[in-house]
Amino acid sequence: MTLGRTLAVGLLGLTGSVVEVEAHLAAALPAFVLVGLPDASLAEARDRVRAAVGSSGLTWPNRRVTVNLTPAGVPKSGPGFDLAVAVAVLAASGLLDARRAARTVHLGELGLDGRLRPVRGVLPAVAAAVAAGWPDVVVPVADVPEATLVPGARVVGCASLAAVVARHGGQVAVPDVAPVPPSRRTASGGTSRGDLSDVLGQHEARWAVEVAAAGAHHLLLLGPPGAGKTMLASRLPGVLPDLDEADAVEVTGVHSVAGVFDPDGGLLRRPPFEDPHHTATAASIVGGGSGTPRPGAASRAHRGVLFLDEAPEFRTAVLQTLRQPLEHGELVIHRAAGAARYPARFQLVLAANPCPCGQAYGQGLGCGCTSGDRRRYLGRLDGPLLDRVDVQVEVPPVRPGTLGRDAESTADVAERVGAARTAQRSRWRGTPWRVNSEVPGRALRDLLRPDPGLLAEVDTAVEQGRLTLRGADRALRLAWTVADLAGRDAPTRPDVDAGVALRSRGRAGL
Ligand SMILES: Nc1ncnc2c1ncn2[C@@H]1O[C@H](COP(=O)(O)OP(=O)(O)OP(=O)(O)O)[C@@H](O)[C@H]1O
Ligand SMILES: [Mg+2]
Ligand SMILES: [Zn+2]
Known part of the structure; x- marks a missing residue:
């Protein structure tokens, strides 16, 4: 066997593309060449992969090793190509089951000691792999919970390169290493930040928050x-x-x-x-x-x-x-x-x-x-x-007078x-x-045609200089949200007034 291949995923934004990683061993002076538009981070991957293979008790082939990533147009950055490159090389050397490697997606960065390190973007990467018809994925242990969120993915977590090789039938001693833990900052979103009932008084501002949230x-x-x-x-x-x-x-x-x-x-x-x-x-x-x-x-x-x-x-x-x-x-x-x-x-x-x-x-x-x-x-x-x-x-x-009253809850x-x-x-x-809030002013007027009398009033306000044209659109847009909050099908005159008031900020210049 002088040819080995496996799969990885390249990410551009949230879009993942399955990349084929192909390793070829030639009877020529020993070298390690990566081709297929690798970016700067991939050049470093070369050194890590080589060191990790050695640290895992496996022999690096004494040949000219060429690794090609295809298709060429796909960005080669994304959740760690290290593991896929190592697996392709080891498949080419006959150190693991090449057929299994060829149909498995490998994600993960390698430490010099051969341990697998978690990577960013596992969720979109695994989703792309499954969507492309490759449900078998190997990821670092810390990334298993994230990878398994993708429906249809068959996820295997490994702590080290040796563990991956053993999974693919290779003869290697698997060291008993602790998996590299996830390195995460505090997650945003979802956490509770106090209840609205803590905010006393501020009737108008609370209303503004409600309208802003609704629309x-x-x-x-x-x-x-x-x-x-x-x-x-x-x-x-x-x-x-x-x-x-x-x-x-x-x-x-x-x-x-x-x-x-x-x-x-x-x-x-x-x-x-x-x-x-x-x-x-x-x-x-x-x-x-x-x-x-x-x-x-x-x-x-x-x-x-x-x-x-x-x-x-x-x-x-x-x-x-x-x-x-x-x-x-x-x-x-x-x-x-x-x-x-x-x-x-x-x-x-x-x-x-x-x-x-x-x-x-x-x-x-x-x-x-x-x-x-x-x-x-x-x-x-x-x-x-x-x-x-x-x-x-x-x-x-x-x-002070408003403080004693009960405020509505979140x-x-x-x-x-x-x-x-x-x-x-x-x-x-x-x-x-x-x-x-997403609806352009034009559509507000043309598509919806609220009560013509209502529009006429807004128009008069514009003509008299009480509202700018943009202010009029805003007032209408807010009037719709005010009506939606009240369960009305369309805004009424007081809804428009409320819309205008929500833009007052205590000064002119609507
Ligand atoms: N309407 C309120 N109801 C209850 N507590 C309040 C209210 N307003 C202020 N507080 C108290 O004052 C503290 C400061 O409030 P907050 O930080 O929201 O003010 P702010 O308007 O953002 O002020 P700043 O302009 O200084 O940032 C709150 O932690 C709270 O204890
Ligand atoms: Mg503040
Ligand atoms: Zn001042």
């Missing part, structure tokens, strides 16, 4: 320090409905590639919540890095909430990077091997003080800032970012939000939109 509208909370903005924002994900199956798979895939997914709880079913610090770099929001790029916070927030607390404090470059995902619902990271696309359709929640001193709410009597200071402060958010934020409300200090609000989402789904069936 997936972006939200700006503006108010002085200590009013409860951070509290409110962090309770928004709790009132959002569970992800449906397709979204759960996609969101989990993003978190898998990001290396932050804890598979013990199964697929992520709750909308994620990402709250990067205001010192965050643009790269940490967008994603990047060598090999398979890691999705950033904006992608990890896909189908959930991206919360920018103290939003004006973020770097301008970071705020700018949000334009692409807000516009297209995805982030594209360019690489030599091609463009990695990660979905990034999140609900943006911004919290901010109204001015540097924080006191410019209501009449602004306590504020000592100059009007220039005030304009510059929020000016950093204005333009393309705030243009897309439908709900903009003021969160004033809590009034569960109560979540029930209304869920019903409103269901209503939107059925209304927008057959269109590309699922929630009111």
Whole structure:
């Protein structure tokens, strides 16, 4: 036997492609050549593979070893090609059952000591293998829980290269090594962040959170320090409905590639919540890095909430990077091997003080800032970012009189939000939109034709300069969400007024 082959998976964004890894041994001067457009990380794989084979008590062939990865067009980064390369070489040397190797997908990185190390992106990689008709996969032990989430996958976990070789019928002593544990950061999403009933008073802001959740509208909370903005924002994900199956798979895939997914709880079913610090770099929001790029916070927030607390404090470059995902619902990271696309359709929640001193709410009597200071402060958010934020409300200090009253719980609000989402789904069936916030102004007016009298009023407000055209679209969009929350088929005049009010943020300029 001088030819051995096996399978691996290349990942570009969340898209996996099965790659054939072929090893050929030639009676020529000993060498080890990898061909088939390997990226930089694969060159290092060469050294690791060789060392791991030696450490496993197996003999590296004293020949010219050529490993070819095909098809050539497929990106060769993804969850560790190390194991597949080693298995192909050992199959060519006749050290294991070549036929079994040829129909098994191998994922995993090798340590110099021959131990198998877990890799990122196992979920989308295994899903791609199963979809391509290759259900037999070997993964590092720590990745077994994640791989088995894929329906139809036949998963075998191994702790070392020797264990893989033994599984494929090779004669080798399998060392009793502890599997390399998963290296994961704290998973985001799904965790409980307090109940809405903790937030006292703030009737209007609570209502704004409910409307924002119901229509997936972006939200700006503006108010002085200590009013409860951070509290409110962090309770928004709790009132959002569970992800449906397709979204759960996609969101989990993003978190898998990001290396932050804890598979013990199964697929992520709750909308994620990402709250990067205001010192965050643009790269940490967008994603990047060598090999398979890691999705950033904006992608990890896909189908959930991206919360920018103290939003004006973020770097301008970071705020700018949000334009692409807000516009297209995805982030594209360019690489030599091609463009990695990660979905990034999140609900943006911004919290901010109204001015540097924080006191410019209501009449602004306590504020000592100059009007220039005030304009510059929020000016950093204005333009393309705030243009897309439908709900903009003021969160004033809590009034002492409201404190004693019982506030509604997350569960109560979540029930209304869920019903409103269901209503939107059925209304927008057959269109590309699922929630009111995604519907363009044009369609709001043309497709839906709410009560003509209602539109006439909005038009009058525009003509009189009380509303801009964009403000009118927003008011209509919010009016639909308000109507959905109330269980009405179409918005009424008070719903439109409520829509306008949800954009007030205590100042003109709708
Ligand atoms: N409406 C409220 N109900 C109950 N507790 C509140 C409320 N507002 C503020 N608090 C208390 O004050 C603390 C600070 O609230 P929070 O961090 O949400 O304020 P903030 O508006 O985000 O302020 P900052 O602008 O300083 O970030 C909370 O941890 C809570 O203990
Ligand atoms: Mg805060
Ligand atoms: Zn001020």
